[in-house]
Amino acid sequence: MTHISAQNSPLNYSTHSAEYLVDEEHDIRVPVTRISQDDSPDGTANEPFTTYRTTGPGSDPTRGLPPLRAEWIQARQDVETYQARGRKLEDDGPKALRRGTASQEWQGEDRPPLRARPGKRVTQMHYARQGVITPEMRFVALREGVNVELVRSELAAGRAIIPNNINHPESEPMIIGRAFSVKVNANIGNSAVTSSIAEEVSKMQWATQWGADTVMDLSTGDDIHTTREWILRNSPVPIGTVPIYQALEKVGGDHQALTWEIFRDTVIEQCEQGVDYMTIHAGVLLRYVPLTAERVTGIVSRGGSIMAGWCLGHHKESFLYEHYDELCEIFAQYDVAFSLGDGLRPGSLADANDAAQFAELDTLAELTQRAWEYDVQVMVEGPGHIPLHLVRENVEKQQELCHGAPFYTLGPLVTDIAPGYDHITSAIGATEIARYGTAMLCYVTPKEHLGLPNRDDVKTGVITYKIAAHAADVAKGHPGARDRDDALSKARFEFRWRDQFGLSLDPQTAEEFHDETLPAEPAKTAHFCSMCGPKFCSMRISQDIRNEFGDSDEQARIAQEGMAAKSREFREAGGTVYLPDPSMPTVRATK
């Protein structure tokens, strides 16, 4: 059984430890990573650096995580158990039906599902609008380092969401909104060819080790219900799904056979399991479909094309649009958030910002406001493939039309010519779109357009998107965002190699790369870098300059006046940065 706990995490670098921020008054513990640092060469202590952690406490996949939020939910006295739909064997597909069981049954506790008591709404938006501060709000306020009133007011206005289904009490609350740090989603999904259910759990844990803030389970095919059960019971982050995928399985893959009843049943099945947000492609209207006919790449969203095909085949308006109010009523009973799918997003630069895309966005704006009437939380999905100069327009238009509802975008890719490198082509667009207000970024892996991501691809995708999210936070001037950059750069300047690695997004890789050139242990503490070697180092001479001119303007002025004298001293004191050490290999500059 693959089991990644916080203890054997890839992030469990020698300078890292898992700790908690504690609000004793409200009995709230927020997980963080504490990164210790060495002293500076002059003896000054460097405070440990504390970062946001999404990995959770770690779990045995067969037993799941403890239900962190269960007491908070019960304490509000607005939920009840009921005669639930529960699991049906056909939810796991034809093979399970034949076998009479899923390939791997859930072994842990089976809690009866909860829903709102009649007449109640149990969404964080509802509480926020009532002026109630929930433990979930306190948790995210502590996590983000902001005032809890900011959390409440952003939730009430619909400008932020806390996706946390009352049936997923294992999750640690997190917030998605432009006033908060930019978040990253990782997609996983089983493949009958290669994955077991436990492996899928391991992939979810792997993604959160590297910092994924939410995970979407896009599984299709066999054992879809049980796979989701295992993932939910083990996930410390919100889980999103695209329920139309499972609905399609239930009708044997024939999208023309889809009905509202089958879809509704699937949604309730997933609400009861604890899915925190669901992608609903309710903006693909019958009249928009012909707008895609002249595109270079037509409709590239799976959900979008299922609904487009259904609308055409039946010559009817989308059942998702027609029954949208009913969906809102269901979501309000479990606190499931809408992720309004952009089924007509562009799949190529040529199709960016076209009539089909923006027509759908108008409808998504309408659907946002309709959900808000039910106090249901909403985020809106965005593209796709967009040339860099058109990216900003996307987020500004979405924010304006949707009254600030959080934007959740896939990239966008800023060129189509680099399959195999689309984590990079999309990170460029992602940073730009987040800079102007996108609240969460859906990662893209190197396998995009080509195949299914493996573990390495998942890691590469998450780290690339942590870079994009962080760079956007810095560009937005998000409070404290640059602190980690400054700490790492200070460590770099002071030749504290271990601290430089420890403060980086991927300490092990940074250390490995360094060791390829200078494997010797003494090099870790040596006062030169591997680019220039012991013979000359620009960082070293800069330190000499600082030693000359000190650390304040006044000192600098004094120093400047006495420069002639100082220059003599400088030369007398050596005036060179040659640090002869015959034990070190000679390495040379490449810049």
Next chain:
Amino acid sequence: MTHISAQNSPLNYSTHSAEYLVDEEHDIRVPVTRISQDDSPDGTANEPFTTYRTTGPGSDPTRGLPPLRAEWIQARQDVETYQARGRKLEDDGPKALRRGTASQEWQGEDRPPLRARPGKRVTQMHYARQGVITPEMRFVALREGVNVELVRSELAAGRAIIPNNINHPESEPMIIGRAFSVKVNANIGNSAVTSSIAEEVSKMQWATQWGADTVMDLSTGDDIHTTREWILRNSPVPIGTVPIYQALEKVGGDHQALTWEIFRDTVIEQCEQGVDYMTIHAGVLLRYVPLTAERVTGIVSRGGSIMAGWCLGHHKESFLYEHYDELCEIFAQYDVAFSLGDGLRPGSLADANDAAQFAELDTLAELTQRAWEYDVQVMVEGPGHIPLHLVRENVEKQQELCHGAPFYTLGPLVTDIAPGYDHITSAIGATEIARYGTAMLCYVTPKEHLGLPNRDDVKTGVITYKIAAHAADVAKGHPGARDRDDALSKARFEFRWRDQFGLSLDPQTAEEFHDETLPAEPAKTAHFCSMCGPKFCSMRISQDIRNEFGDSDEQARIAQEGMAAKSREFREAGGTVYLPDPSMPTVRATK
């Protein structure tokens, strides 16, 4: 002997061939890559796609390339051979002196160096200002697909440069300027630990295979002269250097011992060899040095810190600044271009756009204009580490102050927290800065800050920067830039897998990634993608929609009116995208 010719190039994908654009009237042949394409499913032919090629004709490293431009240079009758400085054994360092030879001597032809005849200037800027159209200008006009008068006028105004030393006749002219496609530089440099000279040539060839437009040889240490000789004789792209590195070798690494005379001698040595552009850190003035004292990361440029240390140690103004006019006179005799180094560039987000950086930029602007008085071509180097929201200011300020002289930037990195991934952190900034006018991007490899790049790192760096340069071209609306995106997306939509791979920046990697999921040969031509599998494909349903609604507005309107009838037809014709093929493995969606 490592030997990569165009024939065994990694880019020699099955659909690629090396061809030439020919201007018969002027006897000019410009290399291009021709990418053949299959017909569309409806039988329409897809024209072969032609792209800019930088790989050159290929060479045996021991013999070098033919001197393509030799006749053009002689035909102007403004150059002469002379009693040249030539090579001295000490140019290759102490080991060569002891041995009486470099470790690997150049085996090919030794041409006597050329320089301008007395009173002549042989720079492309000079010719352009005289209204003369040179073969070099015709070559780049054909290469860029623009009118040659645009080339001439941009050169004359200093807004573009063609770096091509008359002693490097092997190079194929290329142009760097904001009116032209964005270019990419790759740094290489020998390391006594691991590289032989022939391997360094192979690295240069490897970088150009992947599309590097220029290469900087940043070698230091042993055999520096001979390494450069081999590289120059084999390079189809301009070669840049930082001569202060070699000058420092000549004084045993003691930067206080540097003198103008030693530097001048090194510059002439490299001019005679054929170096096309040289980084000169003449903007690091004595009075600017104290401005760096309070920085988080001081001075991170090697050349910058050498000069800062020298200025401080001698309490004198930089000899590069003091003797700048003499440098201009030398460069005008060989057509060497200045790459004015930003020795005070920020090495961390914290130091971006500070007083030291912009003080130096003021001086670089002054130096630009002084070089132009000698008709010497100039580009200006830029940072470094810059948060995304401050990137645009950098290029706009440089363009304004330096009257449009081409900007040549390293990244910039938009965050400091991801060592090991700085090709990505910097590609984000590079795309942004190029979008607003940077003409050439210096690549950053994953090893930046950590160690020396190996072959894989060089490839990753070049491809990442080709993405940035291309995305910027698209965002700028550069004529024709999006054609390749459109061709690839059309191939993707039509399930022409081989064409999709062939049109990508790295066909082999794209194909390998695809084959990991669907290795079977039939999958290459199958009408479904590996994400959704044969059971359902969104691209496929989009094609069905197109088939319904046709390709023109009018057809779409007609189709919309008759939608009810069409929807019946759609269903009667199958109305589903199920393509049962039991021989294919079942694969599942991950988005």
